[in-house]
Amino acid sequence: MAEHPYLSPEAKLPYCRGCGHALVVRQLSRALERLQLPPRSVVLTTDIGCVGLADSLFPYLHTVHTTHGRSTAFATGMALAEVLQEPDRLKPVVMIGDGGAMIGLLHLAHAAQLNVDITVLVHNNFLFGMTGGQHSALTPLDLVTATTPTGNWTPPLDLLALLRAAHAVFLARQYATDADLDTVIANAIAYPGFALVEILELCTAYSTRWNELTGKTLKEIVTRQGYKVGRLEAELERPTFREVYRHELQSRPSRSPAPETPLPNIQATLAAELRLIVAGSAGERVQSAAALFCQAALAAGLYTTQKNDNPVTQGTGFSLAEICVSPKPIEYTGMESPDVILVTSADGLKEIQANGVWARCRQETLLVMDAELDAPPTPSRLLRLPLRRAATPQRAALAGLAACCATTSVFPSEAWDAVIAKLPGERRLDAGEALRISRQLAAPSGEARP
Amino acid sequence: MVAEGALAAGCRFFAGYPITPASEIYEVMMRELPAHGGLALSAPDEISSLCYCVGASLRGLKAMTATSGPGWALMIETLQYALMTETPAVIALVQRLGPSTGGATQGAQGDIWLAEFATSGGYTVPVFSPSSAAECYELTLHAFNWSERLRTPVVLLSDKEVGMTTEVVDDAALAAPAVVERSRFDGGRPFVPYGFARPEEVPAFAPVGDGVKVTVTGSAHDQQGRLRKNAPEVIEVLRHLEQKVEAHAQEMALVRTDLDPGAPFLLVSYGITARAARQALPALRRGGIRISFLQPQTLFPVPRRELDWALAGVRTVFVAEENLSGQYRAVLAPFLGSRRVVGINKLGGLIAPSEIAETVRAAEA
Numbered sequence: 001m002a003e004h005p006y007l008s009p010e011a012k013l014p015y016c017r018g019c020g021h022a023l024v025v026r027q028l029s030r031a032l033e034r035l036q037l038p039p040r041s042v043v044l045t046t047d048i049g050c051v052g053l054a055d056s057l058f059p060y061l062h063t064v065h066t067t068h069g070r071s072t073a074f075a076t077g078m079a080l081a082e083v084l085q086e087p088d089r090l091k092p093v094v095m096i097g098d099g100g101a102m103i104g105l106l107h108l109a110h111a112a113q114l115n116v117d118i119t120v121l122v123h124n125n126f127l128f129g130m131t132g133g134q135h136s137a138l139t140p141l142d143l144v145t146a147t148t149p150t151g152n153w154t155p156p157l158d159l160l161a162l163l164r165a166a167h168a169v170f171l172a173r174q175y176a177t178d179a180d181l182d183t184v185i186a187n188a189i190a191y192p193g194f195a196l197v198e199i200l201e202l203c204t205a206y207s208t209r210w211n212e213l214t215g216k217t218l219k220e221i222v223t224r225q226g227y228k229v230g231r232l233e234a235e236l237e238r239p240t241f242r243e244v245y246r247h248e249l250q251s252r253p254s255r256s257p258a259p260e261t262p263l264p265n266i267q268a269t270l271a272a273e274l275r276l277i278v279a280g281s282a283g284e285r286v287q288s289a290a291a292l293f294c295q296a297a298l299a300a301g302l303y304t305t306q307k308n309d310n311p312v313t314q315g316t317g318f319s320l321a322e323i324c325v326s327p328k329p330i331e332y333t334g335m336e337s338p339d340v341i342l343v344t345s346a347d348g349l350k351e352i353q354a355n356g357v358w359a360r361c362r363q364e365t366l367l368v369m370d371a372e373l374d375a376p377p378t379p380s381r382l383l384r385l386p387l388r389r390a391a392t393p394q395r396a397a398l399a400g401l402a403a404c405c406a407t408t409s410v411f412p413s414e415a416w417d418a419v420i421a422k423l424p425g426e427r428r429l430d431a432g433e434a435l436r437i438s439r440q441l442a443a444p445s446g447e448a449r450p
Numbered sequence: 451m452v453a454e455g456a457l458a459a460g461c462r463f464f465a466g467y468p469i470t471p472a473s474e475i476y477e478v479m480m481r482e483l484p485a486h487g488g489l490a491l492s493a494p495d496e497i498s499s500l501c502y503c504v505g506a507s508l509r510g511l512k513a514m515t516a517t518s519g520p521g522w523a524l525m526i527e528t529l530q531y532a533l534m535t536e537t538p539a540v541i542a543l544v545q546r547l548g549p550s551t552g553g554a555t556q557g558a559q560g561d562i563w564l565a566e567f568a569t570s571g572g573y574t575v576p577v578f579s580p581s582s583a584a585e586c587y588e589l590t591l592h593a594f595n596w597s598e599r600l601r602t603p604v605v606l607l608s609d610k611e612v613g614m615t616t617e618v619v620d621d622a623a624l625a626a627p628a629v630v631e632r633s634r635f636d637g638g639r640p641f642v643p644y645g646f647a648r649p650e651e652v653p654a655f656a657p658v659g660d661g662v663k664v665t666v667t668g669s670a671h672d673q674q675g676r677l678r679k680n681a682p683e684v685i686e687v688l689r690h691l692e693q694k695v696e697a698h699a700q701e702m703a704l705v706r707t708d709l710d711p712g713a714p715f716l717l718v719s720y721g722i723t724a725r726a727a728r729q730a731l732p733a734l735r736r737g738g739i740r741i742s743f744l745q746p747q748t749l750f751p752v753p754r755r756e757l758d759w760a761l762a763g764v765r766t767v768f769v770a771e772e773n774l775s776g777q778y779r780a781v782l783a784p785f786l787g788s789r790r791v792v793g794i795n796k797l798g799g800l801i802a803p804s805e806i807a808e809t810v811r812a813a814e815a
Contacts, residue, residue: 043658055665056676062658064508065667065677067531070501077505077513078658080489081463090509090659107501110494249484291616298618305617312554331729333615334800 005039005060006032014053020176020201030182041089047071047100049130051123054095069104079116083242094120098138099128112168115193116241125203133206140221144210170195171232193240268300269409273326276340279348282319289397290321295419297325300411305333318351342368344396385441395434402438451583453478455590456514462488463513465502470554471610472544475516496521500528503539510657516542519561526568531668536601540593545609557610562777565605566750574695577605577750581724583619595630611722643675649690650697703753706745712763713740719770723801730803770794
């Protein structure tokens with residue numbers, strides 16, 4: 001083990017004279033010493049900026065230098081993966097500036113919500129140092145920066161207040177010059193969930209040159225902005241992500257594949273590819289009826305494809321299902337010339353007129369329509385059935401599909417029985433009823449022409 | 451089937467964000483990953499999604515996310531980070547009509563350029579394009595294998611039609627490759643995070659958090675992972691990022707072909723449109739037209755040898771794709787010599803077999 005497992009006392013620091021970062025890295029090293037953490041159990045995750053120069057100062061820690069603001073998110077990813085480890089050891093420590101905290105605010109908030117085991121050290125020197133002293137979301141009012149030459153007039157975010165609202169448990173605000181900063185950092189790292197320490201610093205390259213800024217005036221700024229200093233009152237009794245997730249894992253049933261009951265040997269009667277459209281209303285189980293049809297076709301050894309269409313708002317308007325069924329594998333799934341069109345509602349009729357399907361009806365097309373609908377003139381064979389009235393709107397699509405199967409030979413009705421038998425309780429009864437009604441409807445006559 | 455393929459490949463981390471038409475992949479992973487001993491969670495945005503995946507991958511897990519065009523746009527920064535840091539990750543990009551919000555429930559094949567040409571420096575990102583549910587499973591497995599083997603992000607480029615069409619799959623007939631793991635550092639010598647003897651080699655991987663110290667950075671770096679400016683070694687590392695992929699281009703090339711050697715016509719299509727192309731062939735041939743067919747399942751790196759083979763004796767190349775800009779046609783152009791190239795393009799609807807056939811017949815005239 002190296003004599004200096006963390007920051008070597010002889011290490012040449014790359015920061016400007018008086019920069020708070022120098023104090024932070026030393027206090028971080030002392031914090032790690034206090035905790036006696038094995039270096040390889042820590043991953044220093046550094047953001048963009050002068051904070052990101054810390055990597056090479058800790059040669060025995062894992063170091064991950066990331067993109068701007070995303071250090072928190074990468075650290076969260078590592079901490080999440082660590083949840084699957086037993087035991088968990090990895091401690092991501094995020095070194096991020098106020099600029100990074102701004103661009104990556106969402107990542108901080110989510111990490112706090114999750115309560116993942118990462119520690120974030122926000123080096124708040126009120127500006128973007130590396131790029132020349134521009135202001136950030138944490139710049140206090142009236143501060144002169146490269147982009148606020150007459151003084152900042154946008155009130156800063158209170159980062160700790162925001163994260164408190166995100167249910168963070170461990171939040172602290174300290175000065176880089178605090179003698180006990182190492183203790184605060186150590187406590188933050190030791191906490192097995194999300195911990196953030198906002199460390200107030202002076203940037204001696206810019207902020208102290210353009211402003212009257214000393215340790216004393218820094219404290220005045222803090223008072224004026226109404227910031228609380230020290231450890232913030234936490235939301236108590238909140239479990240860590242690890243605790244919640246592992247409990248969640250235990251309470252889920254372990255996967256066991258559902259026992260497959262072999263399907264009876266059913267022979268399909270379909271000779272060639274058939275294309276079928278079901279057009280109805282959202283909320284009337286059009287798409288699930290179509291799915292059942294496809295499963296019945298599969299039970300009879302046929303290939304099927306199903307595509308659904310509905311308005312972007314899922315619960316209202318039309319509901320369409322486009323089905324191809326064939327004794328051979330199906331390639332193209334388009335509906336240029338559907339062989340059968342089943343229309344169960346006015347919404348469905350309106351949509352197939354609007355989307356061009358109606359115009360493509362040919363003489364050979366079988367049009368099965370609910371008896372209540374007004375059918376415009378069409379060259380196609382028309383079969384009107386009282387689906388909505390006899391089967392109810394909710395069962396109209398399934399009854400209609402069963403009727404289509406009877407009229408246009410696709411597969412024997414045993415295929416329906418086979419898939420319906422596998423449905424859970426209520427759905428089985430419901431589907432069985434739809435099928436019974438369709439058989440009644442199909443029995444008396446064949447087609448009806450207007 | 452994408453989710454099934456990921457689980458079969460050993461994916462144990464998924465971070466996702468809902469977006470039509472990719473949300474089903476996210477939902478299946480949320481439901482199934484815990485039972486497989488993995489972790490799936492919702493992220494507050496797509497940036498976080500891919501960052502979480504890369505973090506988990508740095509720790510050693512196979513990781514995936516799924517999105518569509520608008521979400522991919524947000525992931526591009528992190529895609530580049532994964533590429534620069536040589537971190538495996540699979541991104542399923544299920545295309546929809548764009549640009550911008552576009553048509554959430556409408557299919558398209560308009561993100562080919564966006565998927566491949568989104569890295570500063572133009573590094574090759576492997577991209578696989580399935581045309582069916584079965585291929586979704588198979589190609590997701592291939593995507594993971596290549597991502598792990600080459601330590602690079604990989605895109606599984608699907609589309610709304612392929613993703614949201616339910617169809618019959620014969621499990622016994624699935625052509626699933628054996629699962630590949632990333633090559634781990636085995637000790638016995640000093641660990642070099644981005645070390646290689648020859649530029650086409652893939653550096654041995656050590657997880658962040660295990661016993662050997664790992665250095666990761668998105669900055670241009672030497673083999674040790676140190677940021678250095680103007681060092682020749684840094685340029686060599688950058689070259690290696692491309693060369694490790696290029697060197698395996700032939701091995702990664704997956705295609706489906708239906709070749710008629712000596713035919714003057716070649717039809718190229720991929721993704722959902724490949725299905726229409728396959729359907730158009732028999733009628734064309736019955737009408738006396740001699741035509742070969744090539745479906746690249748690997749879009750990038752371009753399957754050069756397979757393309758050259760299919761091009762032998764061909765005078766006219768048709769490229770059918772559901773975009774107006776002829777994106778893959780433009781990619782193939784430098785390899786087609788002085789042949790006549792005809793694009794079959796459409797937006798806002800499936801290209802029909804009849805539309806392909808009409809264009810081919812018109813070209814014959």
